[in-house]
Amino acid sequence: MQTRIFLLILTLFFSSNFLVAQSKTGKTYKISRYDYIYLPLGKISFADSIVSFKMGTPAPQLIYRDQSQCLHEPNYVSYKTPNFLSLGCSGTLVVHFSDNGFMNLEGNDIYVFEVGSEKEAANIEISENGIDWIKAGSISGGKSIIDLDDYYIPTDVIYYYLKITDLRGYCKSKSAGADIDAIGAINSVLKIDINADVLFDVAKYNLKKSSKETLDSLAKTILQVDKATIVIEGHTDSDGNDQYNYNLSRKRCQVVANKLKLMFGSSANYDYEIRPKGESKPRVPNDSPKNKQMNRRVEITVLPPKDYYESLPNN
Numbered sequence: 614m615q616t617r618i619f620l621l622i623l624t625l626f627f628s629s630n631f632l633v634a635q636s637k638t639g640k641t642y643k644i645s646r647y648d649y650i651y652l653p654l655g656k657i658s659f660a661d662s663i664v665s666f667k668m669g670t671p672a673p674q675l676i677y678r679d680q681s682q683c684l685h686e687p688n689y690v691s692y693k694t695p696n697f698l699s700l701g702c703s704g705t706l707v708v709h710f711s712d713n714g715f716m717n718l719e720g721n722d723i724y725v726f727e728v729g730s731e732k733e734a735a736n737i738e739i740s741e742n743g744i745d746w747i748k749a750g751s752i753s754g755g756k757s758i759i760d761l762d763d764y765y766i767p768t769d770v771i772y773y774y775l776k777i778t779d780l781r782g783y784c785k786s787k788s789a790g791a792d793i794d795a796i797g798a799i800n801s802v803l804k805i806d807i808n809a810d811v812l813f814d815v816a817k818y819n820l821k822k823s824s825k826e827t828l829d830s831l832a833k834t835i836l837q838v839d840k841a842t843i844v845i846e847g848h849t850d851s852d853g854n855d856q857y858n859y860n861l862s863r864k865r866c867q868v869v870a871n872k873l874k875l876m877f878g879s880s881a882n883y884d885y886e887i888r889p890k891g892e893s894k895p896r897v898p899n900d901s902p903k904n905k906q907m908n909r910r911v912e913i914t915v916l917p918p919k920d921y922y923e924s925l926p927n928n
């Protein structure tokens with residue numbers, strides 16, 4: 614009898630731990646027979662939709678042309694199962710990240726899950742808006758990881774688009790061109806911009822009652838990630854002097870941080886960083902009431918947690 618109870622407790626202990634593990638955002642993915650890669654934002658990290666696909670020539674066999682196969686988490690089993698997209702020789706694929714963006718932060722930034730025995734070379738470009746592109750690296754010969762630092766990509770910009778162009782390395786196979794199973798952002802971030810007028814009255818820094826709905830939806834977005842650094846950046850318009858606006862944005866950032874701490878409770882695994890900017894970073898010139906409104910804002914960025922960066926090899 615006692616053994617039974619002991620076993621029951623043991624089972625409960627392990628099953629409850631299992632549940633906690635399931636709720637963890639960060640996830641490890643298999644990338645070859647022996648190698649794995651850890652993505653701190655787990656399944657959120659992947660490209661979410663196709664913007665365009667221009668199949669190259671020679672084209673791959675029909676079964677390797679399903680565009681949706683390069684989105685979301687990787688699911689490659691073997692070359693015979695067509696759960697990847699072949700670009701065709703010199704084909705071009707543009708994908709959009711919609712529930713996350715990506716940045717050049719510490720360590721490697723992007724991983725392209727290219728599959729199959731022939732690792733075909735491809736060029737990588739990135740964009741904030743899907744219009745202006747910058748070269749961000751290339752993949753070839755089994756090297757599928759990209760550190761945006763290698764191409765001097767700025768560290769304060771969030772990117773949402775990625776373009777892969779096959780470099781005509783291997784055009785004769787059934788799956789001509791690079792074979793893409795998934796595209797994951799290692800340094801994945803969530804960004805939420807809030808109109809400051811929704812949270813605060815003019816020149817005030819206590820939260821308005823009517824801010825509840827916005828804050829609830831903000832909290833819900835953040836809660837997709839179980840561990841993170843939350844950066845809160847406050848901006849004002851140019852009315853009033855610099856110092857006054859800096860102080861106002863600092864107090865407002867602090868109030869938002871305190872409110873989030875209160876909402877998430879003391880057991881939450883979040884670190885907070887406030888960055889008051891006052892009127893120093895306007896989005897548009899402060900020359901009309903409408904523009905001033907656009908400049909009054911709180912920008913929240915959810916970054917991978919500190920312990921992820923501490924775990925990187927150079928630390």
Ligand SMILES: [Ca+2]
Binds near residue numbers: 657
């Ligand atoms: Ca995503």
Ligand SMILES: [Ca+2]
Binds near residue numbers: 717760
């Ligand atoms: Ca980097």
